[in-house]
Amino acid sequence: MSAKLHRAVRCAAAVLAVIAVGAGATACDSSGPSSSAKAAAPSNAAKDSTSDQAKDSSSNTQGGSQDAAQQSGNGVKKTAEKGSRTDAVNVAATTAEETKRCHTGELRYSWGGPHGGAPDMEADYQQIASIRLTNSGGRTCTLHGFPGVRLISTSGTAWDLHRSSVKPSTITLHPGDDTAMVAMDILPLPSTMKGPKPFRVSTVLLTPPDETTHVTLKWPYGGAILDQSGATRPGTFIDPIVIG
Known part of the structure:
Protein backbone atom coordinates (compact mmCIF):
# COMPACT_ATOMS: atom_id res chain seq x y z
CA MET A 1 0.00 0.00 0.00
CA GLY A 83 -15.67 100.19 -72.03
CA SER A 84 -14.54 102.73 -74.63
CA ARG A 85 -12.50 105.63 -73.28
CA THR A 86 -14.40 108.87 -72.76
CA ASP A 87 -11.66 110.85 -71.00
CA ALA A 88 -8.77 112.90 -72.46
CA VAL A 89 -5.98 110.37 -71.78
CA ASN A 90 -4.36 109.00 -74.95
CA VAL A 91 -2.41 105.79 -74.36
CA ALA A 92 -0.22 106.21 -77.45
CA ALA A 93 1.18 109.57 -76.36
CA THR A 94 4.99 109.54 -75.94
CA THR A 95 7.01 111.25 -73.22
CA ALA A 96 8.29 113.84 -75.72
CA GLU A 97 4.73 114.67 -76.78
CA GLU A 98 3.64 114.99 -73.16
CA THR A 99 6.47 117.46 -72.54
CA LYS A 100 5.55 119.61 -75.55
CA ARG A 101 1.78 119.31 -75.31
CA CYS A 102 -0.53 122.28 -75.03
CA HIS A 103 -1.95 122.71 -71.55
CA THR A 104 -5.54 123.68 -70.82
CA GLY A 105 -4.59 127.18 -69.65
CA GLU A 106 -2.48 127.89 -72.75
CA LEU A 107 -5.42 127.63 -75.13
CA ARG A 108 -8.36 129.82 -76.06
CA TYR A 109 -11.66 128.18 -77.06
CA SER A 110 -14.33 129.42 -79.47
CA TRP A 111 -17.28 127.85 -81.29
CA GLY A 112 -17.42 127.59 -85.05
CA GLY A 113 -16.01 125.37 -87.75
CA PRO A 114 -14.20 126.33 -90.93
CA HIS A 115 -15.71 129.49 -92.41
CA GLY A 116 -17.83 129.92 -89.27
CA GLY A 117 -19.98 126.87 -89.99
CA ALA A 118 -22.65 125.84 -87.46
CA PRO A 119 -24.71 122.64 -87.19
CA ASP A 120 -28.29 122.57 -88.41
CA MET A 121 -30.22 121.46 -85.32
CA GLU A 122 -33.35 120.75 -87.38
CA ALA A 123 -31.62 118.27 -89.68
CA ASP A 124 -32.46 114.60 -89.48
CA TYR A 125 -28.90 113.47 -90.25
CA GLN A 126 -25.47 113.93 -88.65
CA GLN A 127 -23.99 117.40 -88.21
CA ILE A 128 -20.62 118.72 -87.01
CA ALA A 129 -20.25 121.00 -83.99
CA SER A 130 -16.71 122.40 -83.84
CA ILE A 131 -14.60 124.19 -81.25
CA ARG A 132 -11.54 126.11 -82.42
CA LEU A 133 -8.40 126.00 -80.26
CA THR A 134 -5.96 128.93 -80.30
CA ASN A 135 -2.48 128.91 -78.76
CA SER A 136 -2.63 131.90 -76.43
CA GLY A 137 0.62 131.03 -74.66
CA GLY A 138 4.17 132.16 -75.29
CA ARG A 139 5.61 128.83 -76.49
CA THR A 140 5.08 126.37 -79.31
CA CYS A 141 3.08 123.32 -78.21
CA THR A 142 1.46 120.24 -79.71
CA LEU A 143 -1.90 118.49 -79.59
CA HIS A 144 -2.27 114.77 -80.25
CA GLY A 145 -5.24 112.49 -79.81
CA PHE A 146 -8.77 112.76 -78.47
CA PRO A 147 -10.07 115.40 -76.08
CA GLY A 148 -12.47 114.52 -73.30
CA VAL A 149 -15.97 115.88 -73.96
CA ARG A 150 -18.86 115.77 -71.50
CA LEU A 151 -22.26 117.16 -72.45
CA ILE A 152 -24.48 118.54 -69.68
CA SER A 153 -28.19 118.74 -70.42
CA THR A 154 -30.61 121.45 -69.30
CA SER A 155 -31.84 119.01 -66.64
CA GLY A 156 -28.31 118.35 -65.36
CA THR A 157 -27.76 114.93 -66.98
CA ALA A 158 -24.17 114.18 -68.05
CA TRP A 159 -23.12 112.37 -71.22
CA ASP A 160 -19.46 111.48 -71.86
CA LEU A 161 -18.93 111.16 -75.60
CA HIS A 162 -17.33 108.01 -77.02
CA ARG A 163 -14.37 108.18 -79.38
CA SER A 164 -14.50 107.49 -83.09
CA SER A 165 -12.16 105.07 -84.85
CA VAL A 166 -10.30 107.86 -86.66
CA LYS A 167 -6.52 107.68 -86.17
CA PRO A 168 -5.15 110.89 -84.57
CA SER A 169 -2.19 112.92 -85.81
CA THR A 170 0.03 115.46 -84.07
CA ILE A 171 -0.77 119.15 -84.58
CA THR A 172 1.80 121.85 -83.80
CA LEU A 173 0.59 125.26 -82.66
CA HIS A 174 2.94 128.24 -82.60
CA PRO A 175 1.98 131.18 -80.40
CA GLY A 176 -1.17 132.75 -81.90
CA ASP A 177 -1.99 129.76 -84.17
CA ASP A 178 -5.69 128.80 -84.31
CA THR A 179 -5.59 125.86 -86.72
CA ALA A 180 -6.63 123.11 -84.26
CA MET A 181 -10.25 121.99 -84.15
CA VAL A 182 -12.35 119.77 -81.88
CA ALA A 183 -14.98 118.08 -84.04
CA MET A 184 -18.12 116.56 -82.50
CA ASP A 185 -20.33 114.44 -84.71
CA ILE A 186 -23.86 115.01 -83.44
CA LEU A 187 -27.22 113.54 -84.41
CA PRO A 188 -29.84 116.30 -84.07
CA LEU A 189 -33.43 115.57 -83.13
CA PRO A 190 -35.73 117.83 -85.17
CA SER A 191 -38.45 119.55 -83.16
CA THR A 192 -41.05 118.06 -85.51
CA MET A 193 -39.99 114.51 -84.67
CA LYS A 194 -42.05 113.15 -81.76
CA GLY A 195 -41.34 110.03 -79.77
CA PRO A 196 -37.52 109.74 -79.41
CA LYS A 197 -36.02 111.11 -76.21
CA PRO A 198 -34.26 114.49 -76.66
CA PHE A 199 -31.01 115.53 -75.00
CA ARG A 200 -31.00 119.32 -74.76
CA VAL A 201 -27.41 120.46 -74.33
CA SER A 202 -26.76 123.30 -71.89
CA THR A 203 -22.97 123.28 -71.48
CA VAL A 204 -19.96 121.35 -72.75
CA LEU A 205 -17.00 120.36 -70.55
CA LEU A 206 -13.89 120.12 -72.73
CA THR A 207 -10.54 118.63 -71.64
CA PRO A 208 -7.62 118.92 -74.12
CA PRO A 209 -5.74 115.69 -74.92
CA ASP A 210 -3.81 114.21 -71.97
CA GLU A 211 -4.81 117.06 -69.65
CA THR A 212 -6.65 116.72 -66.33
CA THR A 213 -8.42 120.10 -66.16
CA HIS A 214 -11.33 121.20 -68.35
CA VAL A 215 -13.03 124.36 -69.54
CA THR A 216 -16.80 124.91 -69.53
CA LEU A 217 -18.40 126.26 -72.69
CA LYS A 218 -22.01 127.31 -73.11
CA TRP A 219 -23.84 125.46 -75.91
CA PRO A 220 -24.73 128.15 -78.48
CA TYR A 221 -26.92 126.24 -80.96
CA GLY A 222 -30.09 125.40 -79.01
CA GLY A 223 -32.23 122.54 -80.29
CA ALA A 224 -31.70 118.96 -79.10
CA ILE A 225 -29.79 115.85 -80.07
CA LEU A 226 -31.09 112.30 -79.99
CA ASP A 227 -30.46 110.90 -76.50
CA GLN A 228 -28.22 107.87 -77.06
CA SER A 229 -26.17 108.31 -73.90
CA GLY A 230 -26.58 104.63 -73.02
CA ALA A 231 -25.88 103.26 -76.51
CA THR A 232 -22.78 101.24 -77.39
CA ARG A 233 -22.41 102.91 -80.79
CA PRO A 234 -24.21 106.27 -80.54
CA GLY A 235 -24.64 108.64 -83.46
CA THR A 236 -23.07 111.44 -81.39
CA PHE A 237 -19.34 111.00 -80.70
CA ILE A 238 -15.97 112.79 -80.63
CA ASP A 239 -13.20 112.78 -83.26
CA PRO A 240 -9.48 113.41 -82.58
CA ILE A 241 -8.07 116.92 -82.78
CA VAL A 242 -7.83 117.94 -86.46
CA ILE A 243 -6.49 120.81 -88.50
CA GLY A 244 -9.27 123.14 -89.60
Missing part, protein backbone atom coordinates in the same frame (compact mmCIF):
# COMPACT_ATOMS: atom_id res chain seq x y z
CA SER A 2 2.81 2.25 0.78
CA ALA A 3 4.38 1.82 -2.67
CA LYS A 4 1.05 2.45 -4.41
CA LEU A 5 0.50 5.58 -2.30
CA HIS A 6 3.89 7.00 -3.26
CA ARG A 7 3.20 6.40 -6.96
CA ALA A 8 -0.17 8.17 -6.66
CA VAL A 9 1.43 11.20 -4.97
CA ARG A 10 4.09 11.42 -7.69
CA CYS A 11 1.45 11.24 -10.44
CA ALA A 12 -0.65 13.97 -8.80
CA ALA A 13 2.41 16.21 -8.53
CA ALA A 14 3.21 15.65 -12.20
CA VAL A 15 -0.35 16.52 -13.21
CA LEU A 16 -0.25 19.71 -11.12
CA ALA A 17 3.05 20.66 -12.71
CA VAL A 18 1.63 20.13 -16.20
CA ILE A 19 -1.44 22.23 -15.31
CA ALA A 20 0.78 24.98 -13.92
CA VAL A 21 2.94 25.03 -17.04
CA GLY A 22 -0.14 25.12 -19.28
CA ALA A 23 -1.63 27.97 -17.31
CA GLY A 24 1.62 29.88 -17.57
CA ALA A 25 1.78 29.34 -21.31
CA THR A 26 -1.80 30.51 -21.65
CA ALA A 27 -1.00 33.61 -19.60
CA CYS A 28 2.00 34.38 -21.82
CA ASP A 29 -0.05 33.87 -24.97
CA SER A 30 -2.84 36.16 -23.75
CA SER A 31 -0.39 38.91 -22.77
CA GLY A 32 1.47 38.81 -26.11
CA PRO A 33 -1.19 40.22 -28.40
CA SER A 34 -2.13 42.87 -25.84
CA SER A 35 1.44 44.10 -25.62
CA SER A 36 1.73 43.99 -29.39
CA ALA A 37 -1.46 46.06 -29.79
CA LYS A 38 -0.16 48.59 -27.25
CA ALA A 39 3.10 48.89 -29.15
CA ALA A 40 1.30 49.30 -32.43
CA ALA A 41 -0.91 52.11 -31.12
CA PRO A 42 1.78 54.85 -31.25
CA SER A 43 2.69 53.75 -34.78
CA ASN A 44 -0.94 54.04 -35.93
CA ALA A 45 -1.23 57.42 -34.20
CA ALA A 46 1.85 58.60 -36.06
CA LYS A 47 0.32 57.41 -39.32
CA ASP A 48 -2.93 59.21 -38.52
CA SER A 49 -0.99 62.39 -37.66
CA THR A 50 0.96 62.17 -40.92
CA SER A 51 -2.26 61.56 -42.83
CA ASP A 52 -3.94 64.57 -41.18
CA GLN A 53 -0.94 66.78 -42.01
CA ALA A 54 -1.05 65.60 -45.62
CA LYS A 55 -4.77 66.36 -45.76
CA ASP A 56 -4.20 69.83 -44.26
CA SER A 57 -1.38 70.49 -46.71
CA SER A 58 -3.54 69.33 -49.62
CA SER A 59 -6.43 71.45 -48.37
CA ASN A 60 -4.21 74.52 -48.03
CA THR A 61 -2.77 73.96 -51.51
CA GLN A 62 -6.21 73.53 -53.05
CA GLY A 63 -7.52 76.54 -51.14
CA GLY A 64 -4.59 78.66 -52.30
CA SER A 65 -5.13 77.57 -55.89
CA GLN A 66 -8.83 78.34 -55.65
CA ASP A 67 -8.11 81.78 -54.12
CA ALA A 68 -5.56 82.54 -56.87
CA ALA A 69 -8.00 81.41 -59.55
CA GLN A 70 -10.76 83.52 -58.02
CA GLN A 71 -8.51 86.60 -57.86
CA SER A 72 -7.46 86.03 -61.47
CA GLY A 73 -11.10 85.61 -62.46
CA ASN A 74 -11.99 88.83 -60.67
CA GLY A 75 -9.17 90.55 -62.51
CA VAL A 76 -10.41 89.24 -65.83
CA LYS A 77 -13.94 90.28 -64.94
CA LYS A 78 -12.85 93.80 -64.00
CA THR A 79 -10.89 94.00 -67.19
CA ALA A 80 -13.83 92.83 -69.24
CA GLU A 81 -16.11 95.49 -67.68
CA LYS A 82 -14.02 98.42 -69.03
